[in-house]
Amino acid sequence: MFSFFRKKPPAPPPVPEPVPAAAPAPSAPVAAPATLPAVVSPPAAPAAPPERKGWLDKLKAGLRKTGSSIATVFTGTQIDDALYEELEAALLMADTGVKATEHLLADLKKRVKESKTTDPAAVKGLLADAIADLLAPLQKPLVIGEHKPTVIMVAGVNGAGKTTSIGKLTRHLANEGASVLLAAADTFRAAAREQLAVWADRNTVEIVTQEGGDPAAVSFDAVSAGKARGRDVVLVDTAGRLPTQLHLMEELRKIKRVVQKADGTAPHEVLLVIDGNTGQNALTQVKAFDEALQLTGLVITKLDGTAKGGVVCAIARERPVPIYFIGVGEKLEDLETFNAREFAQALLN
Known part of the structure; x- marks a missing residue:
């Protein structure tokens, strides 16, 4: 579920009032038929969209x-x-x-x-x-529209599917009518900029990138560009790192501080992408990144390749950070909003 600014649909044209028919000539009175109770069918249960x-x-x-x-x-x-x-x-x-x-x-x-x-x-x-x-x-919706642009900072360890998830999230946002600007702030990994550029091209969105640039500087430029160009969302792809790499975790904090300089209210969302295959290690990552960045939401990927999906319950009990999206495949459409009851029923189906 997303909340976007949308144009109000045009009001329907006024329906002309019916012209009353001429009164019939008086005739012999006719007995009125017995009044029958109206039969109203109960509303059908709403079916899930295809x-x-x-x-x-x-x-x-x-x-x-x-x-x-x-x-x-x-x-x-x-x-x-x-x-x-x-x-x-x-x-x-x-x-x-x-x-x-x-x-x-x-x-x-x-x-x-x-x-x-x-x-x-x-x-x-x-x-x-x-x-x-x-x-x-x-279960909490990602709300877009309270700030323009809504700045979303995305973190995660290498291999969790972070950059791919950003591409899928961009597709979601674009389908809902939001204009998106990507920031290639993962400057440590050689192929990261190229990978994000491919997703930008697939989704037909703009990308801010610098070869060998400072991640914080790229993030600052992207937020500034998003404000100047009137974009709805700026998605900042940060470098993958392990929570034990303290110097790299400090780099994430720096990006967050610099983003705040470009927009005093940003970042509005700080998301962590975690790999469902890692089980209890995913919970460890949530705790470490939450302490460093104050996470607002999670994206859990690769749940189709693991027997460790119960970690979602562990997160709920020990570090209840909202789960915005879950993924069960590699295609663009294989990332969807998290629904607690759907997940529980699918798990025990």
Whole structure:
């Protein structure tokens, strides 16, 4: 979900008032028919848009590696301690983490008791509800339009899919009617500028780049250019780094300070791209980057290639930074907004 400035649609043309028909000549009175109650059909439940349904099918397929081992726990005939022990092991193997696993098991047992459920298959549905409620605080829309330009700084370690995610995010924004300017501030990696330039070309957007330039200077120039050109969004691609590389983490802080000099209210969003394959290491990255940059949102990629998608629950329990987008593929359209209930249901499908 995005919020953009949009032109109001034109008002429909006025409908002319009907001309009253001439009164008929008086005739013998006729008995009025009996009044019948109006029959109103109940409104049909809104169907998911075709593109969203296609995404949900991809999400189910993408989370199959993570969810299959959890779902098999509910194929037995009894709800007993053995079932909960198997579920605990499955959740931990999916990198849900100790704290989130303990929370989910306690919540699930409470739901089972309150609903008086006796069917293990029904317990799976209750677990989906528990996961959806745990993840609900992470479901938050990326709002564009409160600032012009909205400056979005994007960080992440090398290999997480950061630059590719920026390309996909640019596509999302452009499809919603926003004008985007890219900043190639990842000047440490030789091919980063060229890779971002390819995404700029695919999405038909402008890019600010300098060969061998200082990342902070490139970011400053891009924000200044975005303001001067009236762009809706400036996306700043920063260099990939490990949170243990303290000098590089300080470079990120410098970029943030310099961006603030170009626009006193910026950056308006600080996003971290994390690779779902890394499991608990992804949680470590979230903690480290949040401490350094005060993250406002996450983009989780490559969930289709991992059995460790439970880390989303660990993040919700231990460092609840909103998840704006999740990805389950390499195509431009394979990045979508995060929905807690969709994720929970797809995980246990």
